Amino acid sequence: MGTPGQLFWGIMFGAIGSGYFMYGKKQQAFVPLCTGILLCVFPYFVANVYLMLLIGIILALIPFFFKG
Helix, strand or coil, X not given: CCCHHHHHHHHXXXXXXXXXXXXXXXXXXXXXXXXXXXXXXXXXXXXXXXXXXXXXXXXXXXXXXXXX
């Protein structure tokens, strides 16, 4: 069982990842599709809240820098 912070940020990054995934699938764009999958899955493997925030923010910004 995680902390409330882990739960909150896991849900937030999962919601952002779901949006990226649906957008990437609809537009047939590889970068948002893969980023969405990663955003939905990575909170299960990261226990530290600060590391989760760092990874999540970096992953959420990837589609803005790499168009694909």
